[in-house]
Amino acid sequence: MNTFRPVSTPTVLLFVALLVVLAAACGQDGAVPPTPVPQNQQAEASVSPTPGAVLDDETPSPVAVPDVPEFDTTATQVPTEPPQEPADTPTPILTDGESEAVEETQTSVERDPTATPTPAPTSTPIPPPTQTPTLEPTPLGDHTVIDSYAFALTVDGDVNASASGWLESEPDRTQGQIAFAFSGATVLLIWLPAGSSAPAQLVAAGFDILGDSQPALTFEAVSEGAIGVDGDEGAFGGFAVVDQSGNTLGGGLIGGWLCDGTGFILSVTGSDSTVVQVRFDRVLYGFECAGR
Numbered sequence: 194m195n196t197f198r199p200v201s202t203p204t205v206l207l208f209v210a211l212l213v214v215l216a217a218a219c220g221q222d223g224a225v226p227p228t229p230v231p232q233n234q235q236a237e238a239s240v241s242p243t244p245g246a247v248l249d250d251e252t253p254s255p256v257a258v259p260d261v262p263e264f265d266t267t268a269t270q271v272p273t274e275p276p277q278e279p280a281d282t283p284t285p286i287l288t289d290g291e292s293e294a295v296e297e298t299q300t301s302v303e304r305d306p307t308a309t310p311t312p313a314p315t316s317t318p319i320p321p322p323t324q325t326p327t328l329e330p331t332p333l334g335d336h337t338v339i340d341s342y343a344f345a346l347t348v349d350g351d352v353n354a355s356a357s358g359w360l361e362s363e364p365d366r367t368q369g370q371i372a373f374a375f376s377g378a379t380v381l382l383i384w385l386p387a388g389s390s391a392p393a394q395l396v397a398a399g400f401d402i403l404g405d406s407q408p409a410l411t412f413e414a415v416s417e418g419a420i421g422v423d424g425d426e427g428a429f430g431g432f433a434v435v436d437q438s439g440n441t442l443g444g445g446l447i448g449g450w451l452c453d454g455t456g457f458i459l460s461v462t463g464s465d466s467t468v469v470q471v472r473f474d475r476v477l478y479g480f481e482c483a484g485r
Contacts, residue, residue, distance in 0.1 A: 335350055335351050336348060336349050336350065337350065337351055337352045337354070339354055339356075339371065340483075341356075342364060342365070342366050342369060342384065342483070343366040343367070343384060343452070343453070343455050343482075343483045344384065344452065344455075344457070344480060344481060344482055344483050345480075345481045345483060346371075346382070346476070346479055346480055346481075347479035347481075348373070348375065348475070348476070348479055349375075349376070349475060349479075350375075350376065352373045352374070352375060353373060353374075354371045354372070354373040355371065355372055355373065356369060356370070356371045357369065357370055357371075358370075359383055359384070359385055360385060366483070367384075367385070367386055367455065368384060368385045368386065369383075369384060370382065370383045370384075375461075375472050375475075375476070376468070376472060377463055377465060377468040377472070378461050378462065378463035378468055378469050378472040378473075379461070379462050379463065380459070380460075380461050380472065380476060381459070381460045381461075382457065382458070382459050382476070383399075383402070383457070383458040383459075384455050384456065384457050384458075385455070385456055385458075386454065386455065386456070387451050387454055387455055387456030388456075390451075390456050391428075392426065392427045392428040392449045392450050392451065393428045393449065394449070395428070395449025395450070395451075395456050395457070395458050396417075396428050396429065396430045396447050396448065396449040396458075398449070398458060399430075399447040399448075399449060399458040399459075399460050400412055400414070400430070400432070400447060402458070402460075403445075403447075403460060403462075409436070409437060410434050410435065410436060410442070411434070411435045411436075412432045412433075412434060412445075413432055413433045413435060414430055414431070414432050415431045415432055415433055415444070416430065416431035417429065417430045417431070420448055420450070420477060422448070422450045422452075422457075422477050422480055423452070423480055423481050423482050425450050425451060425452060425482075426450070427448055427449055427450030427451075428448070428449050428450075429446055429447060429448045429449075429473075430446070430447050431444065431445070431446050431447075432444055432445055432446075432447070434462070442464065443462060443463055443464040443465075443466075443469075444462070444463075444466055444469060445460060445461055445462035445463065445469055446460070446461050446469060446470065446473045447459065447460045448460075448473070448477065452482040453482055453483075457480075459473070459476060459477070461473040461476065
């Protein structure tokens with residue numbers, strides 16, 4: 194016949210504590226290995242209960258297992274130090290001389306806010322235009338004066354002029370001609386009674402005279418215009434000299450003007466057109482009507 198021994202109260206309490214620990218371990222890590230029970234307690238647990246007590250009918254009251262709080266170990270807050278306020282900057286103490294210099298500097302800045310004053314523009318005086326003097330030909334070195342007839346002619350240099358009559362055998366104040374070589378050009382001056390002739394007609398007569406004197410050459414007109422001689426108005430014409438083969442041998446200028454009822458015909462020829470132009474101008478510059 195089996196007999197049951199009653200279980201002591203300390204044993205029951207120890208058993209309950211073991212259940213609580215096992216329940217907590219199962220909630221955190223899953224399955225928990227069984228906790229070994231001492232042999233003396235196993236022997237006590239196998240003892241039969243006291244007579245009259247039925248173990249199957251006595252169901253122990255469930256014991257509430259407290260929830261174990263879970264701690265988050267990843268988020269660890271580190272306390273930060275409170276921001277420090279900047280220290281006050283000490284205000285420099287100025288002496289009387291330094292405070293006056295600061296006040297003068299502030300006053301000067303307030304009076305003149307601009308950086309650099311702009312100087313007033315100065316007007317540059319414009320010089321008056323200079324008058325270009327009229328250049329007149331100047332005789333070069335020695336000169337030759339021809340004044341035995343109704344005119345006076347001054348020629349640069351020492352020239353050997355030959356005079357002859359135009360309408361008479363001898364030249365006089367009413368008619369005649371002179372010819373001379375003049376520094377690379379040949380000069381022929383004819384004077385005769387003008388009658389009703391005009392300067393342009395005298396120029397045309399000069400072309401005829403040259404053509405009659407050299408029939409083998411052709412005188413082709415290339416230019417014409419007006420000239421001034423000793424205060425009188427005249428005319429001129431330019432031409433080229435061409436031989437029978439069509440070669441240009443040179444050229445010349447013919448001028449015609451009137452002087453107190455006397456007509457003058459001037460012809461200057463040469464191989465260089467520039468030399469011809471210069472010599473023509475020099476003769477006109479050196480001419481003067483007689484009695485003026």
